[in-house]
Amino acid sequence: MRYLPKSPDERREMLRQIGLDSIEQLFESIPSPLRLGRELRMGPGRSEPEILRYFEDRTAENASDFACFLGGGAYEHFRPSVVDAMISRSEFYTAYTPYQPEISQGTLQAIFEFQTLICQLTGMDVANASLYDGSTALPETVMMAVRANGRRRVLLARSIHPEYRQVLHTYLQHQEIKIEEIPCSESGQVDRAALAERLGADVAAVVLQSPNFFGTVEDTAAAAAMAHATGALLIVMIAEPVSLGILRPPSEADIVAGEGQAMGVPVSYGGPYVGFLATRDKYVRSMPGRLVGQSVDARGERAFCLTLATREQHIRREKATSNICTNQALCALMTTVFLSLYGKEGFRELALQNLAKARYARDRFRQAGSTLRFTGPFFNEFVVRGAGSRSNLAEKLRKEHILGGLDLGQFYPELEGDQLFCFTETAEREKIDKLVEIVAG
Numbered sequence: 001m002r003y004l005p006k007s008p009d010e011r012r013e014m015l016r017q018i019g020l021d022s023i024e025q026l027f028e029s030i031p032s033p034l035r036l037g038r039e040l041r042m043g044p045g046r047s048e049p050e051i052l053r054y055f056e057d058r059t060a061e062n063a064s065d066f067a068c069f070l071g072g073g074a075y076e077h078f079r080p081s082v083v084d085a086m087i088s089r090s091e092f093y094t095a096y097t098p099y100q101p102e103i104s105q106g107t108l109q110a111i112f113e114f115q116t117l118i119c120q121l122t123g124m125d126v127a128n129a130s131l132y133d134g135s136t137a138l139p140e141t142v143m144m145a146v147r148a149n150g151r152r153r154v155l156l157a158r159s160i161h162p163e164y165r166q167v168l169h170t171y172l173q174h175q176e177i178k179i180e181e182i183p184c185s186e187s188g189q190v191d192r193a194a195l196a197e198r199l200g201a202d203v204a205a206v207v208l209q210s211p212n213f214f215g216t217v218e219d220t221a222a223a224a225a226m227a228h229a230t231g232a233l234l235i236v237m238i239a240e241p242v243s244l245g246i247l248r249p250p251s252e253a254d255i256v257a258g259e260g261q262a263m264g265v266p267v268s269y270g271g272p273y274v275g276f277l278a279t280r281d282k283y284v285r286s287m288p289g290r291l292v293g294q295s296v297d298a299r300g301e302r303a304f305c306l307t308l309a310t311r312e313q314h315i316r317r318e319k320a321t322s323n324i325c326t327n328q329a330l331c332a333l334m335t336t337v338f339l340s341l342y343g344k345e346g347f348r349e350l351a352l353q354n355l356a357k358a359r360y361a362r363d364r365f366r367q368a369g370s371t372l373r374f375t376g377p378f379f380n381e382f383v384v385r386g387a388g389s390r391s392n393l394a395e396k397l398r399k400e401h402i403l404g405g406l407d408l409g410q411f412y413p414e415l416e417g418d419q420l421f422c423f424t425e426t427a428e429r430e431k432i433d434k435l436v437e438i439v440a441g
Contacts, residue, residue, distance in 0.1 A: 011023075063401060065401055066401045066402065066403050067401065067402050067403070067426075067427065067428065067431035067435070068403045068426070069402065069403060069404055069405055069421045069422055069423065069427065069435060070403050070404075070405065070406055070422060071215070071240070071380070071381045071406065071420060071421070071422025071424075072161070072213065072381075072406045072420055072422070073134065073161050073163070073164075073213075073239045073259065074261060074267050074270065075240055075242070075261065075262040075267075075380075075422065075424055076267055076424055076426050077242065077262055077263075077264075077350070077424050077425065077426065078425060078426060079264055079266060079338070080338070080341055082337065082341060083264050083334050083337045083338055083341070086333070086337045087330055087333050087334055087337070091106050091107075092106070092107070092110070092329075092330065092333055093330060097326075097327070098111075098292075098306065099306075101303070101304065101305040101306070105303065105304055107329060108292050108304035108305065108306075109304050110329070110332070110333050110336055111129045111130075111292040111304075111327065111329060111332060112292045112293070112294060112304050113336050113340070114127075114129070114130065114332045114333070114335060114336045115127040115128070115129065115291070115292060117335070117336060117339045117340075118260075118276045118278050119278055121241060121244045121249065121339075122238075122244070122249050122250065122251070122256040122276075122278045123249030123250065123251030123256070124251070124253075124255075124256055124278035124279055124280060125278075125279070125280050125281040125284075126278065126279060126280075126281055126284050126287075126291065127276060127277065127278035127279075128276075128277050128278075128287050128288065128289040128290065128291055128327075129289055129290050129291060129292055129327040129329075129332070130260070130274050130275060130276055130277075130289070130327045130328045130329075130331075130332045131257070131274075131275030131276065131277055131288070131289060131324060131327075131328070132272075132273075132275055132324065132326065132328060133259055133261075133271065133272070133273040133274065133275045133328075134161070134164060134237070134239050134257075134258050134259025134260075134261075134273065134275050135161070135163055135164045135166075135167040135259075135275075136167060136171075136275060136324075137237070137257040137258060137259070137275035137276065137277055138160070138164045138165075138167065138168050138207070138237055138257065139167060139168045139170075139171035139172060140257070140275075140277060140288045140289075140322060140324070141205075141207070141235045141237075141255045141257045141277060142154050142168060142171075142172065142177065142179075142204075142205060142207065142235070143171070143172075143175065143177075143288075143321075143322075144255060144277075144279075144283070144286045144287060144288060144321070145204045145205035145233045145235060145254070145255065146175075146177055146204045146205075147286040147321065148204075148233065148254075148283050148286045149204055149231065149232075149233065150204075151202050151203060151204035151231075151232070152176060152177050152178060152202070152204060153177075153178045153180065153200075153202045153203050153204060154177060154178065154179050154180070154203070154204050154205050154206075154207060155180050155181075155182055155195065155198050155199065155203055155205070155206045155207065155232075156168070156179050156180065156181050156182065156207045157181070157182050157184065157190040157206075157207060157208045157209065157212065157218075158181045158182060158183050158184060159184045159188065159189075159190060159208075159209060159212035159213050159214055159216070159218075160207065160208070160209040160212065160213060160237060161209060161213045161237075161239055162213065162411040162412075164209075164237065164239075165181075177204075180198055182194050182195050182198060184212075184214070184216075184374075186374065186375060187216065187374055187375050187376035188212065188214045188215075188216030188373070188374025188375070188376040188378075188383075189212075189216055189217075189218050189219060189376045190208055190212075190218060190223065192222065192223075192226070195223070195226060196226060199226060199227070199229075199230045199232065200230060201230060201231065203227075203230060203231075203232040204232060204233065205227070205232055205233040205234070205235050205254075205255075206223060206226070206227040206232055206233070206234050206235070207235040207236075207237065208220060208223055208234070208235070208236055208237065209236070209237040209238070209239060209258075210236055210237075210238065210243075210247075210250065211238075211239075211240055211243055211378065211379045211380075211381065213239075213411075213420075214373070214374055214378075214381070214382075214383050214420065215378040215379060215380070215381025215382045215383065215420065215422075216374050216376040216377065216378055216382075217243075217247065217376065217377045217378060217379060218236075220234070220236055220250040220252060220253060221252050224250075224252040224253060225252075233254040233255060234252070234253045234254050234255075235253065235254065235255045235256075235257065236250040236253040236255070236256045236257075237256075237257055237258050238250075238256065238257070238258035238259070239258055239259045240262055240379065240380065240381070241258060241259070241260055241262055241263055241276075242262045242263065242347075242350060242351050242354060242380070242424075243351060243354075243379040243380070244351070245347045245348045245349075245350055245351025245352070246348060246351040246352060246355060246379075247351075247379070254279065254280055254283065255277065255278070255279045255283070256277075256278050256279070257275065257276060257277040257278070258275070258276060259273055259274075259275060259276075260273070260274040260275065260276050260331070260332070260335045261273040261274065263334075263335045263338045263339055264334040264335050264337060264338025264339070265331050265334050265335065272328065272331055273328075273331060274328040274331035274332050274334070274335055275328070277289070284308065285308075286321060287308075287321060288321045288322030288324055289321075289322055289324050289327060290306055290308060290309040290327065291306070291307045291308040291309075292304055292305070292306060292307065293305060293306075293307030293308070295307075350425060351379075353425040354379065354380040354423065354424050354425055355379060355380065357380065357423040357424065357425065357427045357432070358378065358379065358380040358381070358382065358422075358423040360423075360429065360432060361382075361421065361423045361427075361432050361435075361436070362382060364432060364433060364436040365384055365436055365439075365440065368436050368437070368440035369440060370384050370385065370386075370387065370436075370439070370440045371384075371385045372384060372385065373385045373415065373418050380422055380423050380424055381420060381421065381422045381423075382420070382421060383408065383415070383418050383419065383420050383421075384405070384418065384419055384421060384439065385417075385418055386417045386418065387405060387417070387418065387419035387421070387439050387440075388404075388405065388407045388409070388417050388418065388419040389417040390439070390441060393438070393439065396438050397435070397438055397439075400434050400438065402431060402434065402435055402438070404419065404421075404435065404439065405419030405420050405421040405422075405439075406419060406420040406421075407419055408420055419439075421435075
């Protein structure tokens with residue numbers, strides 16, 4: 001009875017308590033055509049060792065040795081074992097919103113450390129207690145900018161992750177905020193001439209992603225100067241935060257937000273992930289979500305508490321900055337453990353390995369006669385012109401246990417046939433060579 005805790009006598013008693021004589025009576029409100037009408041085809045019962053063996057056999061059918069060159073917002077990085085060991089502690093994985101600081105000090109401190117690390121990475125003054133993911137971080141930043149300066153027109157680089165832009169339009173469809181997209185140039189960076197032409201006194205913010213969806217690193221300093229000259233804010237989105245191991249933080253921006261998945265959170269079929277948002281001190285009252293702060297208790301000892309909570313569960317709805325209902329604390333803890341374990345030097349070394357693998361792949365593609373679509377600087381992703389035009393390419397790669405690039409035609413019709421490839425520290429040179437051999441033909 002280990003897995004069937006209710007005996008026939010217990011079931012009869014449960015039915016009697018609700019005034020029924022049989023299971024059939026319990027479900028008679030379900031129309032007959034919707035009922036199965038037969039016993040489940042479960043087969044004979046199995047012992048526990050047999051059940052474990054069955055699932056081990058099914059697991060073995062799933063190949064786990066594929067080399068992955070997909071990127072585009074979800075990145076395969078090595079996750080040290082200590083990450084899962086730490087988050088598996090019961091006080092962390094069972095934690096909810098730390099409403100009672102006196103019994104939630106561990107959770108509050110973990111969030112505080114997350115905020116501190118995000119500030120160090122982004123060059124900003126203050127970070128919130130995280131957001132759902134990178135896609136929802138984008139609309140939160142845009143609405144924050146509108147609250148901060150009262151303007152209602154936003155210039156959005158077309159090179160921002162297309163799914164992030166879709167989420168943004170969903171959020172803003174009833175907000176009376178006008179979104180205008182700015183094209184990118186041949187370098188893959190935002191077209192500065194088009195940006196200068198669209199800027200005006202009614203623009204609330206200019207939004208870039210760096211590295212952008214094509215893997216190109218943007219000149220955020222130049223964009224900041226252009227935006228600030230008209231009184232607009234600069235928002236920088238980051239989907240691959242490992243790049244901050246070697247790239248200068250976009251400290252000239254007003255808001256920096258993005259996706260933290262690359263820092264210790266598994267790809268995991270697309271989620272759950274962890275968004276982040278950081279800004280300057282003067283905009284803290286316009287931030288969504290909440291902040292954990294450090295103080296001292298009645299005995300003068302270090303203590304943590306929710307310092308600022310501007311979501312609608314805490315204050316009047318009309319005064320709330322967001323209706324976000326979680327801070328992704330467990331995923332944020334993964335990021336905190338990951339960054340703490342690597343440290344500054346280790347994180348830089350991780351970024352350098354990504355850069356080296358991507359540069360090696362670029363050189364191999366060039367030697368094979370392939371050309372890159374964009375000429376601008378990149379980190380660990382780039383677009384290969386016409387790489388997806390060969391027939392049965394995906395099947396040929398799959399036979400070699402390789403997951404190839406992302407076809408950009410589904411998001412950008414003008415880039416039909418071009419593919420975005422990503423090369424993290426997990427990419428082996430032998431697999432890179434095989435990828436190039438197959439893709440370049």
